[in-house]
Amino acid sequence: MGEPSYHSKGLASGGAAVPLSTTRMELNGGSRAVHYVGWRLTGRIMARKPVFFALLAVTLAIGFRASAEERYCSDTNARTLRVEMYPYVPNVEGMAWRMKELFQAGCPGLNLQIQMNRDSYYATDNTGILAADADVYEVDSVFFDDFLKHRNPKPPSQTVVVSAGVPLPFAKQIASSNGIQFGIPHWVCTDFLVYRKDVSQLGTITGPSDARRIFQSIGANLLMDLKGSSTLGELYLSILVAHYGSAEDALRHLDPDRPDDYATAVLRSFVEMEPAGFGRDQDYHLREGFYPRQFAWGKGSAFVGYAEDTYYALSEDGPVVHEG
Secondary structure, X not given: OOOOEEEEEOOOOOOOOOOOOEEEEEEEEOOEEEEEEEEOOHHHHHHOOEEEEEOOOOOOOOOOHHHHHHHOOOOOOOEEEEEEEOOOOOOHHHHXXXXXXXXXXXXXXXXXXXXXXXXXXXXXXXXXXXXXXXXXXXXXXXXXXXXXXXXXXXXXXXXXXXXXXXXXXHHHHHOEEOOEEOEEEOOOOXXXXXXXXXXXXXXXXXXXXXXXXXXXXXXXXXXXXXXXXXXXHHHHHHHHHHHHOOHHHHHHOOOOOOOOHHHHHHHHHHHHHOOOOOOOOHHHHHOOOHHHHHHHOOOOOEEEEEHHHHHHHHOOOOHHHHHO
16 A cells, blocks of 8 residues: 555644634545644644754754765764654654654764653653653643743754745744744644544535534534543644634633633534543543544544544554545
């Protein structure tokens, strides 16, 4: 089966706040066809955007072999580079092994040590990413200000910044402080609505406000993880940003004592679109890739999840994967 190819429309963005828009994508890989509508909700994007902080002005990326020799690998003496890697992506061990293999192949004498903290990456005590001992850190941008304060990182060289390419404007803004870019933004995370091709009407959804109406009109159901304080918190903030148009306006409606009526109504509508027993189950919440795997086996018309969640759906041998 051939490698998947991606087709997308409407990916342009600018500024720190991205208003609600839709991104339509089709993933083709042999007989596999899955359709996407991306809900580009800035709150979610801002909440989970890992950034490389290069304390030694070194940037890691797949396909870096030639440029790595120029930036770091001219010294062929034995040496070690320690990298603290973001651990919450599918098949992270396999990804780390491949990165190590490729980087060391282009850097004679280098011992690349990739460390991951899956147990307490987000901890704010001495066990989390802020306390890790490494040369290069892959940091979720929610820790950006704390990382600058606690670790005093050295900005990457201009050569590294330019060679990394032009980032999305809001990503560059988040990775910068006082006009200085301290990290290389290298991936962003947002929610996608992934649906079967036989319910193409779901592709007309423009956002969470009209999702329930369209789902109900065709008798479709939704698979979506709605358990966990951080999961609901990110979704709540995303809905506020999508509804009010900017992060600044959303924050003005963020009151812990008075939940926003519109945002809570949308969250309740998501629960109502789920099959019975799904969405709010703690056991399902803790099972990695549970909802996209259920989608692959035909348990729902669609699922909402991060782009990387499609890894779990496509790794299954279910009917939706084969039939589209």
